[in-house]
Amino acid sequence: MAEYVKKTVDCIYPSALFGDFFKNVPKTLNDFGYSDVVLLTNDSTNKLIDSYEQLKKNETEIKIPEIHRCFEIVSENPQEIHNLLRKHRSSYDLLCVRSNKEKSIRAAVENERNDFIIPTVFDRPGLINQVVAKAARDNSIAFAFEMLPLLKLRGYKRVKYIECIRLMLPSLNKYDVPIIFMTGAKSQTDLRDQISLSSFGFLLDFDIYSSEKCISSLGKIINENLSRKSGKTVADGITVEMSESGEFD
């Protein structure tokens, strides 16, 4: 079984990597304490990601966060979600679904190819009920909560957002569904460091260990997907091992 290396991962949009605010974005991401960064894209050929990888090749002195591509599906049609998940599973490191409708969240939760869901729910916390949580646990799908609305919203809307997440958490915790914290940054000024992201967990009554677990749960999903792509894992609990001579045992 592959050794699990703990990773602190943030999930952002590619537009957050470029701008005038930071001179050296890879260095700032390293200072913020992230070992990996997941980029949410809708485009298979993203020039921004290619130019970041060029920047990464030029830097040799400091350790730069690794990039993983995640295809974000934004759709209200359950059939379209299933089709897109089937189409893009092999070409991306991760797949996620962003939605605020009951049908699309249900479809996303019942499909095994999906990795995590970003619920954009502000006024209906009842969308994530016990049925959805149980299906997510069976298919090992995580739920991700963003910090960006806390930065952008003020007053009643911000209160409502935190309240909705608090109401969703009991059904998720009952079935031990993995939870992810992410910034969801769309520009450089939305980026936040690892300590600030873990403090988001304290708002929701998490303790230190569970909030750190939420930051590193995406890393676990990435490791599993990479080992599945490399051909070493056939199914959960079954791995293929090669001897030193290169032959299968």
Place this chain on the structure above:
Amino acid sequence: MNKCINLCQSLFSFEFFNGCVILEPLLPTLKFKRRYIAVEVLSNINVSRETFIRSVFSNSCSFLGDAGVAKSGLSVLGFENNKGIIRCNHKFVQKVICALSLITNIDGSDAIVKIAGVGGTIKSTNKKLVR
């Protein structure tokens, strides 16, 4: 002897101090413990101490409320060259960190408040700032 006792009693009496009640100092176990948060402001402008204090308290009050900020014992100890130390109650450290991370704007320009570390003494938090 009786005169001495009477003198002592009169010296430490309620009437002698004009109605002031002498309070005993708090036991060390009952005092609230302090934590010091090392903070760095990432911005295109040089932020002054007064503007930083104003933005910290306005954001904290809008997020935690006036009562919450009072409970947390929040205060800015020092701020220079966009780096500073903030003091708070040990039970409210994470809430104060969350309030600081929600600061998006200082003095009209975009800013990010980066948390360099948390320590129990000023000396240890200074080391985190220097790093």
